[in-house]
Amino acid sequence: MRHGLFDRRSALRLGALPLLAPGVPTTVHGAKLDGPAKACIFIFLWGGPAQQDTLDPKPEAPVEYRGEFSTIQTALPSVRVCEHLPGIARRLDKVCLIRSMTHDDVNHTTAPHLLLTGHPMANLGQPLRDDFPGMSSVLARMGRGKGTDLPPAINLMPHSPDKAPRFVESTHGQGAGWLGPVWQPMRIESDPSSSDYTIGEITPAADLAGNRMAERAGLVNGLEASSPFTSADSSAQARHREQGFRLLANRKAAAAFDLSREPLALRERYGMNIHGQSVLQARRLVEAGVPVVTVYWQNDGITNVSVYWDTHQRNFIDLKTRLCPPADKAFCALLDDLEDRGMLDETLIVWSGEMGRTPRVGQSVPGGAGAGRDGRDHWAKVFSSIVAGGGFRRGVVHGSSDRYAAEPSTSPVRPADLVATLYHRLGVPASGHIHDRLGREIPLVRGEVIHSLLA
Template sequence: MLKFGGSAAGDRVVRQAKVATSSVRQSGLFKTVTDELLRKRFTSRRSAYRLEITTTTTTVLLFGRAGHVAGGAGISMNLDPRNRRSVESQDTDRVAVDRVKRECGMMPNRTNQALSMQRRGFLKSGLAAGGLTGLGLSLSDLLSVRAAAAPARTSGQAKACILLYMTGGPAQQETFDMKPKANQGYRGDFNPIETSVPGVEVCEHLPMLARQAHRYSVIRSTYHNSNTHGIGVHYNMTGLKNAPRTRGEPQMDRVDPPCVGGVVRQLRGDHNGLPASVHLPVRIGDQNNFQWGGQHAGFLGPNFDPLMLIDESWKPGTLPPGFRPPKGVGDRRQESRQRLLTRVEQSRAEVSPAEANYGRFQQQALDILGSNSAWRAFTFDDESPETLARYGDNKFGRSCLVARRLVEAGVGLVTVPWMYLHSTKNFDTHDKHFKVMKDLLLPPMDRAFSALIEDLTERGRLNETLIAWTGEFGRTPKVNKKAGRDHWGPVYSTVLAGGGIRGGQVYGSSDKIAGYPADNPVHVRDFIATIYHCLGYGSDTRVVDPTGRPHFVVQGTPVHSLF
């Protein structure tokens, strides 16, 4: 039982926060209300309050404050799954109830949720003694919380994931969900072609992917409820809603939940001088330099951001700028300098924890400088001309090849967004849609995507490497007056290959004009949950923010039919 007691002065807000707990499913677990909610609602100077967790065997006082104590009803939330009674009152504020339910983990939206673990793990993490606020996250704190809240692994077999992000939102009707029988004004200019899977067709301008159809699965019923770039990007990069904004579309902000790459970097940790997550060669944005939210570790902090290789001067296949040692400094000399600096920094770290944190950043920078052979994964020195030609002589194709090399070297997740190959166009085709798709977008995408599938197959790594293909949304069923298609979140196509996914499938369908799901709808959070499942992370997966608070990161349900 989670119990909140307070003075009479706090009774009005106390009554608003009564919640039903019939949805608590896991026996032996308890959940806490987060400190942020309690601070906002229950810290009146005139009120005394306490928050307790009562299990079947013990009571733990989480925190409290002395004051002018007076009698008053408090919150009493029974978290024992054997008790199914509701404790809501008639004067309950429904918005407040829903918010507290979300914070307690009783609703599907579990973006900012508190701890769920055994009492022993709770005490070990130090939260019971120190309260839920004001906690710094030292390395020992992180390890203890991570160990206590470690989720069970799923059956996913992917060791890594390559996320191909089609910035702008590709049209489902001109890629993987052709509608040749739609009426004029809805039907596109392109024809469908047969693939290596009988009965499955794709666009005629994807001939190479057509030959690989038995190795990937298409979801034709992916959807969400927004037609704006910022929300769509955030959804497809995190599987979670972005934090509310007072104005405009969400750009990159530390208030947001982490991207999949940020989660992978915290849960796996860096290895052999390489970060667990890399994002290259550009951020997801537009020509106005808007950088949409969902591309970094959000509220997890910059320690867990994917390594962003977004220098415009970088040419995929070479070490990025700044990764090379100074001229004339060889590997041995660089390593000697590093050992000397390490000894100095160790003595400084013993004096100041801040110095220790700085040292971790410095160590990563030293690893990047090229003294570690793992960073040679960025170069194409040992790639044949045939392989380079297979991926295509453009930045997207070469970036896909870098992604393949990085996952082979041990990187857990590589994000490759589409970039402006021809200076003016990505998949946001509001005008001249068919000409741009035919001449500029589909051919290089077809070549690079199919090459990645084929290359990983030949190298025996497709089963352990998931490839995910998506964008922020699809395009409108009806062609506009500028011969373009506009933003459309109600249905779009996504693709998964490798990593335990059975190839040759088409899951779900859209209606006759590709306007809405016709069967087996897959919300984008389910699509991201499927990616997490392939990587071994289930619905109980949690990450820890810099204050020590755990957060669930998987809201959706994996599409198990694809495995």
């Protein structure tokens, strides 16, 4: 982002700051925001990690199923994980591992809708604005995060220098959907590991103060007034523009994005890479009062071969080098950091992709994208997720998959059940209803709270 220069594009972006609305009535009937968890960091491993090559290995299966990796003992007796997740292995007694996540959507852009909202897509061709609102936007609409200096929902979607396509931007369920643009999470695309990391929406240029701030606010107003495009969306944005400019000038808000305030040793514990510093950024935002931060995996990898965690080819070499090491390091640093700061009991951490990968190496499935000899295709019948903190039990392995990691064998967990449980821990009744744009009552989520996961 350009720092110290205010061009037309920047002006329009400033005018589009969402989630700065005045007080609004609660939309979930009977909601009491007094759950043990005050915030949630969702680390979204976009693309779908291979369950049998990460958290649910099958060392006794034939080689074409179990893959190339060895397994290592964890902090829990008789529980093993992939050799390339040593940090998680040592901390498995501090988290809840779910090995029986299941659904039937093998599309990368629509499956996240299940994980982020608890609802299937109503129409596979629908635009993002027609999505069911994500958890972060629902909480924002209910007033969670009011009184803070920052937006109550932020999506970290950092750009990688790799030329891999930005599939993550078309992910359904990431935003406010039909709640409207006012409740849309702020999306941040800057690379927090870069030496010139700045957030244009939050960090004003050094000279952007006093009269100059007012002048530039006037510029944005003038640009909109002269635009031939008007809509309810732009009107909603205009209602909060003044608050947006106050946010821009807020030094405390800007400080939340200043990673240089962290000790170098701590930054290195997270990993001096895009993902590690994004996870650290999420911790700083939660600490500053942002209720929900979603960290999306960056667009790394090799175009048309293996991008994000979507390992249709190079599954083993990419997991061993590009994916597992930074993911393991960042997650463990966050877990330890939150515990050291006394924040873990009030902060949920979710570590998950939207699906898993085929049981057999090289196996292709209908609706997938195929697999090379060293790859695995899409697979949603079973995959693994980790939840920690926020009142979830520690040292629990919930559910199991069959001998090939192909289907759940015990205690299947639907995404709607996980979302219902997260809402419950955040103090929101999962049985509640939310009003849509027409004032109709719609169930917040059609899942069951999994009480056996809760402390």
